[in-house]
Amino acid sequence: MRLKELRKTKGISQLKLAMDLNTSQNTISRYETGEREPGIVELIKIADYFNVSVDYLLERTDYPQMYR
Amino acid sequence: MRLKELRKTKGISQLKLAMDLNTSQNTISRYETGEREPGIVELIKIADYFNVSVDYLLERTDYPQMYR
DNA sequence: TAAAAATATCCCGATATGGTATATTTTGTT
DNA sequence: AACAAAATATACCATATCGGGATATTTTTA
Numbered sequence: 001m002r003l004k005e006l007r008k009t010k011g012i013s014q015l016k017l018a019m020d021l022n023t024s025q026n027t028i029s030r031y032e033t034g035e036r037e038p039g040i041v042e043l044i045k046i047a048d049y050f051n052v053s054v055d056y057l058l059e060r061t062d063y064p065q066m067y068r
Numbered sequence: 069m070r071l072k073e074l075r076k077t078k079g080i081s082q083l084k085l086a087m088d089l090n091t092s093q094n095t096i097s098r099y100e101t102g103e104r105e106p107g108i109v110e111l112i113k114i115a116d117y118f119n120v121s122v123d124y125l126l127e128r129t130d131y132p133q134m135y136r
Numbered sequence: 137t138a139a140a141a142a143t144a145t146c147c148c149g150a151t152a153t154g155g156t157a158t159a160t161t162t163t164g165t166t
Numbered sequence: 167a168a169c170a171a172a173a174t175a176t177a178c179c180a181t182a183t184c185g186g187g188a189t190a191t192t193t194t195t196a
Contacts, residue, residue, distance in 0.1 A: 013173060027154060029175055036153065039183090040105050044126065054122045058108065060115075081142060095185055097144055104184065107152090 002059050004032040006050045021045055070127050072100040074118045089113055 007017055007028075014028040021028075023042070030036035031046075038046065047054045055061075075085055075096075082096040089096075091110070098104035099114075106114065115122045 014175095015173075024155060025173085026156085026175075029173095030154085033175070035176085037108050039107075039153085040111065040126065043108065044128070047128075054126060054128065058112065058122060060112070060122065082144095083142075092186060093142085094144075094187085097142095098185085101144070103145085107184085 001031060001034070002052075002057055003028075003046065006052065006057070007032075010050065017049075021049060069099060069102070070120075070125055071096075071114065074120065074125070075100075078118065085117075089117060 007014070014032070015025045018025045018028045021042070027036070031038055043054060043057070047057045050057070075082070082100070083093045086093045086096045089110070095104070099106055111122060111125070115125045118125070
């Protein structure tokens with residue numbers, strides 16, 4: 001997950017992100033370290049928050065172009 | 069999830085899909101009925117299988133264009 | 137309309153998840 | 167450099183969620 005990178009770019013702390021997403025700081029930490037994985041709902045919340053596609057968030061760059 | 073639709077388009081049964089994805093038929097059924105949600109790994113497997121983006125799979129059509 | 141195929145659901149053990157609390161690390165100030 | 171504060175990571179734990187096997191139900195086919 002490109003979470004840490006996106007968060008850093010936005011210049012916010014795990015705590016602020018956590019509050020904005022209605023979750024807790026340690027949960028964000030775990031996503032970033034890869035210790036835990038968010039469910040689909042949370043995944044979409046995160047993508048929306050940073051205005052990126054889920055594919056981008058998941059670092060899926062290597063897919064065909066005319067990909068729906 | 070646009071799973072049922074994709075599967076139907078491909079004209080395969082839940083069982084065949086399950087075997088191809090190394091899982092069981094009831095798991096596919098539950099994804100399709102929305103009773104359960106796949107984790108990220110499974111989600112990506114499914115997107116790859118059908119050659120679609122995760123966003124498409126998740127029916128995320130309503131996002132800005134120059135979206136990374 | 138009976139058999140076969142496909143799909144949905146029940147039950148259950150195993151695993152993963154998220155929260156609180158706490159430890160550790162990093163950053164900033166003097 | 168030393169200390170305080172902020173930021174991040176980890177331990178423990180209760181609970182939720184997951185997936186499988188078995189089975190029920192529905193749909194398709196002959």
